[in-house]
Amino acid sequence: MTGRKREDAWQDSDDITLAQTVISHVKLGSTQLAAFEEAAEILGRTSAACGFRWNSEVRKGYETDIKDAKLNRSRAKQKPPTIKNEEVFVSVTKDSIRNNIPFEEVMTTIITLANEQLQTYQTLIEENKRLKNENSELRKQIDTNKSAEPLGQEDLHAFLKIMQRAKSLTKIEP
Known part of the structure; x- marks a missing residue:
């Protein structure tokens, strides 16, 4: 094999x-x-x-x-939830009032969720940039390959010329 x-x-x-x-x-x-x-x-x-x-x-x-990747993941887990220069407006719904959910708990949950979403968004932005760069590089490679003469094309032309020459040499005239 x-x-x-x-x-x-x-x-x-x-x-x-x-x-x-x-x-x-x-x-x-x-x-x-x-x-x-x-x-x-x-x-x-x-x-x-x-x-x-x-x-x-x-x-x-x-x-x-x-x-x-592991270091970035562990750093992200260690960071306490923070909101920078942003105001958070929360309207307490009837359900949270009925269920006696403390306002602080609602706020903490909202802040935690917002920070998780922010981290996911930033990760997606970075991945998107990386994929765009990779896509650009692959397109350049494709363009380079399209402009190059196909492999073996030159050899094929030489072979066909040899075959035509051999054919013309083998013709027997009566």
Whole structure:
């Protein structure tokens, strides 16, 4: 079986997708298992295959990214809920009055939810920028490949010339 490549072999782009998915999940405080399931859907593989590939091959090249993601996640968890230069207006609904929910508890919940949403929004903005840059780079690569002469085109022309020459040399005249 030498020289033969598996049809389902992992491509570099598959490894990159797997790594980006896992690191994204780590940043958001999700599990690697959830990342493997998401990557499996994207790549058309099983989550077990994604987990095996991550642990056996891909993880080694992303140790620094993983540490950074874990560090950012732990820093985000340690920050107390804060609202900077913003006023919060809360109208206490009839339900909260009926249920005797203290105003401070309502405010704390709202502030916590707002900070979580802000963090998610900022993460999405960063990921969007990264994906736009990656998309731009891939488009440049596609444009470069389109402008280059297709592989083997020159060899094909040379071969056809040789065949035409051979054909003309083999013609026997009566």
